[in-house]
Amino acid sequence: MNAPLRRVGVVVMVLFGLLFANLNWIQAYKADEYRNSDYNGRVQVAEYERRRGNIEAGGTAVATSKETGGKLKFQRSYPAGTKYAHVLGYKPVNLGDTGIERLENDFLAGTSDALLGNRIKDMFTGDESGGGNVLLSISKRAQDTAYEQLRNNRNGVKKGAAIAIDPRTGAVQALVSMPSFDPNPLVDHDTNVASAAYNKYEQDPDGPLKNRALSEVLPPGSTFKIVIAAAALENGVGKDTEIPAGPSWTPPTSGTEIRNAAASICPEAQVTLMDAVTESCNTGFAQLGVKLGADTVKEKARQFGFEQGDLTVGQLGEGGLPVAASRTGDMQNPDGGTDPAALAQSSIGQNNVRMTPLQGALIAGSVANKGRQMRPYLVKQLLGPDRTTSYYNAQPRELRQPVSGQVADDLRDMMVSVVKNGTGSSAAIDGYTVGGKTGTAQSAPDRPDHGWFIGFALDKNGNAVSAVCVELEQAGSGGSAEAARIGGKIMQAAIADAGGR
Amino acid sequence: MARSRRNAELSLLALAMVLVAAYGAIVEANLLDTVTRDFWMPAAALGLVFFGMHLVIRWLAPFADPALLPAVALLNGIGVGFLRRLDLGKAAPADRETLAIFAGTGGRQLAWTLAAVILAAGLLVVMRDHRAVSRYAYTLGLAGIVLVMIPAVLPGRFSEINGAKLWIRVGGFSIQPGEFAKLALLVFFAYYLVRKREVLSLASRRVLGIDFPRGRDLGPVVGVWLISLLVLVFEKDLGTSLLYFGMFVVTLYIATERVSWLLIGLVLFFGGAYLAYVLGGTVGGPFANFYTRAEIWLDPFAEPYDRGYQLVQGLLGLGSGGLFGSGPGAGEPLEIPEVQNDFIFAGIGEEIGLFGLTALLVVYLLVVERGLRAGLAVRDSFGKLVAGGLAFTLGLQVFVIVGGISKLIPLTGQTTPFLSAGGSSLMANWLLIAVLLRISDAARRPVAQGGGPAARPGGGPPEQLHGAPTEVIRP
Numbered sequence: 001m002n003a004p005l006r007r008v009g010v011v012v013m014v015l016f017g018l019l020f021a022n023l024n025w026i027q028a029y030k031a032d033e034y035r036n037s038d039y040n041g042r043v044q045v046a047e048y049e050r051r052r053g054n055i056e057a058g059g060t061a062v063a064t065s066k067e068t069g070g071k072l073k074f075q076r077s078y079p080a081g082t083k084y085a086h087v088l089g090y091k092p093v094n095l096g097d098t099g100i101e102r103l104e105n106d107f108l109a110g111t112s113d114a115l116l117g118n119r120i121k122d123m124f125t126g127d128e129s130g131g132g133n134v135l136l137s138i139s140k141r142a143q144d145t146a147y148e149q150l151r152n153n154r155n156g157v158k159k160g161a162a163i164a165i166d167p168r169t170g171a172v173q174a175l176v177s178m179p180s181f182d183p184n185p186l187v188d189h190d191t192n193v194a195s196a197a198y199n200k201y202e203q204d205p206d207g208p209l210k211n212r213a214l215s216e217v218l219p220p221g222s223t224f225k226i227v228i229a230a231a232a233l234e235n236g237v238g239k240d241t242e243i244p245a246g247p248s249w250t251p252p253t254s255g256t257e258i259r260n261a262a263a264s265i266c267p268e269a270q271v272t273l274m275d276a277v278t279e280s281c282n283t284g285f286a287q288l289g290v291k292l293g294a295d296t297v298k299e300k301a302r303q304f305g306f307e308q309g310d311l312t313v314g315q316l317g318e319g320g321l322p323v324a325a326s327r328t329g330d331m332q333n334p335d336g337g338t339d340p341a342a343l344a345q346s347s348i349g350q351n352n353v354r355m356t357p358l359q360g361a362l363i364a365g366s367v368a369n370k371g372r373q374m375r376p377y378l379v380k381q382l383l384g385p386d387r388t389t390s391y392y393n394a395q396p397r398e399l400r401q402p403v404s405g406q407v408a409d410d411l412r413d414m415m416v417s418v419v420k421n422g423t424g425s426s427a428a429i430d431g432y433t434v435g436g437k438t439g440t441a442q443s444a445p446d447r448p449d450h451g452w453f454i455g456f457a458l459d460k461n462g463n464a465v466s467a468v469c470v471e472l473e474q475a476g477s478g479g480s481a482e483a484a485r486i487g488g489k490i491m492q493a494a495i496a497d498a499g500g501r
Numbered sequence: 502m503a504r505s506r507r508n509a510e511l512s513l514l515a516l517a518m519v520l521v522a523a524y525g526a527i528v529e530a531n532l533l534d535t536v537t538r539d540f541w542m543p544a545a546a547l548g549l550v551f552f553g554m555h556l557v558i559r560w561l562a563p564f565a566d567p568a569l570l571p572a573v574a575l576l577n578g579i580g581v582g583f584l585r586r587l588d589l590g591k592a593a594p595a596d597r598e599t600l601a602i603f604a605g606t607g608g609r610q611l612a613w614t615l616a617a618v619i620l621a622a623g624l625l626v627v628m629r630d631h632r633a634v635s636r637y638a639y640t641l642g643l644a645g646i647v648l649v650m651i652p653a654v655l656p657g658r659f660s661e662i663n664g665a666k667l668w669i670r671v672g673g674f675s676i677q678p679g680e681f682a683k684l685a686l687l688v689f690f691a692y693y694l695v696r697k698r699e700v701l702s703l704a705s706r707r708v709l710g711i712d713f714p715r716g717r718d719l720g721p722v723v724g725v726w727l728i729s730l731l732v733l734v735f736e737k738d739l740g741t742s743l744l745y746f747g748m749f750v751v752t753l754y755i756a757t758e759r760v761s762w763l764l765i766g767l768v769l770f771f772g773g774a775y776l777a778y779v780l781g782g783t784v785g786g787p788f789a790n791f792y793t794r795a796e797i798w799l800d801p802f803a804e805p806y807d808r809g810y811q812l813v814q815g816l817l818g819l820g821s822g823g824l825f826g827s828g829p830g831a832g833e834p835l836e837i838p839e840v841q842n843d844f845i846f847a848g849i850g851e852e853i854g855l856f857g858l859t860a861l862l863v864v865y866l867l868v869v870e871r872g873l874r875a876g877l878a879v880r881d882s883f884g885k886l887v888a889g890g891l892a893f894t895l896g897l898q899v900f901v902i903v904g905g906i907s908k909l910i911p912l913t914g915q916t917t918p919f920l921s922a923g924g925s926s927l928m929a930n931w932l933l934i935a936v937l938l939r940i941s942d943a944a945r946r947p948v949a950q951g952g953g954p955a956a957r958p959g960g961g962p963p964e965q966l967h968g969a970p971t972e973v974i975r976p
Binding site: 001002003004005006008009011012013015016018019020022023024026027028030031032033034035037039040041042043045 | 751754755756805806813814816817818820821824832833836851855858859862869870873876882886889892893896899904907909
């Protein structure tokens, strides 16, 4: 009986060997993955040992940490509540983090490589200096205005977004998505409270957690005419060239005729390109688009930033809040050739054309900035825990040049005319030259139209100081005029904050 | 060879207690930011208890294996220390420095240790010769089956904790009869097999180069297989079922020296488990619990906040500990639900890391291999089977629970021997150690001393033990 006993001894050793191998797998190979898992509460206990840095906009802390005396030493709080929710995101105990809180987590928590020297210094001095601070590019006044104006819009619209950027640098001046949410209950240390709040927001049919300014795409309506006008200007059409218009136009091979928004708009057989933009002449642009061809239209849109799926807004290096790709969409017949009816509809921003509010602001911004489109960013500076050492400073970077300076000047003149003489008059700002383009986009036959406004403001020297895009979802009649009014207010606030006037 | 090695045992025991005291001190340093003047008290109380056991061994089993007691004392001490660490973690920071040594789960475990060691010493006193136990084999076998079946037939509210029906709950008190049943059943198996081993090992048919037993000799193994499957289904616990079946098959193998029994056992067990899994997925009913556990095992992260929560948290704890651990008292074991019971190994593992857990596994391995060695050295078949079976069962239990919490095998409701909180497990495992001590004493006792259980008339030089003829007990 001794031989089997010895073999049993070997069996036990094999079993323990399996345990040992498996523990190696878990505690060595998978250790990092498990240690940093979203489900791992330990990470947080350690994370909450150090005071998390502030996120600030215009010198005011919009995300900060308070000492609690509990197991988790610090409680995150967002003094501005719902106002900055889509920029900041939130840093909860038991849920996934989002926004700038997620993006700059390592720096805010003080665990980034950049702050290593700081941590070592703390070890010797015994201080707890906490995490670093993130300074946003957001203009406090513009953000306040965007939030208040959107929330109290005169059309009573519940869903929409507004974004303002500095066309010269790409700095985001305001970013609001409506409806918004309060991040404070989401970061409650009582995970039941946090989960309940999250579920409430998550199940809300209006989608308050959604960042509409960056990630919602809607048909842009007439704002897309700027892209068509840019293509036309590059293909032998001048701003005073007469183009075919008329009260209605039926594209070849199509039974549906394209009409203008009102009978008073471009009933003449021919109007100048300038007038077509100013009045927002549908028949003119439909014919223009079909004449230019689908490839030219798509290529011009792509040069403005359409189809880019990997743009992010955060720091100017890697990473950032993801931006949904704007699309020109399908304009083809089943046989593969261009469908003139679809192209005509696409040329006035309908059919399958979809655009994010950010893309709208980028179009307006590049027109105002002499054809140069700057990469948008939200993080202006990373400031160490001591508030004196700077770890990052945004160096504005050109993203692309959609149009030449000459074409940009012509587009600018036409957009200025829209605000001076046309549909965008409510965006005007005293002492500044404002240009823009309104848009009214059909969403579905039985739903009210979306209202859009893209625009820019130039100071006395012709420098672009702000570009904006406001979108009011299913705003109905008068939606684009209200969007223009809000756009003007936001730019006015951004100018005032920068010390203009 | 006649050295009793009792002094070696005593110094090893002292070393174990120093380690336990050091563990307690580090826990306090990490949790209280200071080491209180009373940090050594739990270690000293344990040391006193184990020293008493040492004296009993000196008196009643002077030639017992000197490594068993210190190894088990170390495990038990770390268990008490860790449970006290959990109490400190749960207590409000202000109350931590004044936590009494008999307070909380840790204090209760200390008291259970005292009771368990007294019970083990009592067994040494009563059982002067392990072969005497064989007289009660049938009684013990019956008692074992009854103990196993009680939780299965009791209504769920008296027997179910966390989905496993392994308990008898009366008032605020609960015992796990299965822990004791495994000892009783093993004694019965050993006795039965010693009587039947010739027929089981000789009568056979040869198929594909392996000797297979005759159909009618399969009766008992099929019977035990059925019982273990019933346990699986009605007590909803794969671990216990695996434990009983593994215990039986291995003793059968040791008794008959026939690999075919192992093969038959493995095929039957895994076939049965797979059948239960398939039935659980299709039919549900009594098999549903096992199916659920298997599903959690296959992908615990599928429902990390729901069914998979405990396993996920255990894995994250182990992973967070990494190679060296966070240090005793510096981790967050309370993130794991029920960390004081099934998941104690994961909780400890977070704080002592892979290196610490490996050390603990080696200590377990030492106990198991020493038990098997006692089986090798003892001269009677009954003793061989009992020692081998018990040692293997202990090892298998460690495998089942540690494998379960580390996602090697599906998780089952087993206790971690000597570590988990709870009196039943502690007492049963100390009784197991007492039996191993008794058998190792018989194995190592020099024949010349006379009067010993293994003494031969006429004395003579100590003989070669390996391959010595084994005697068969006649009832």
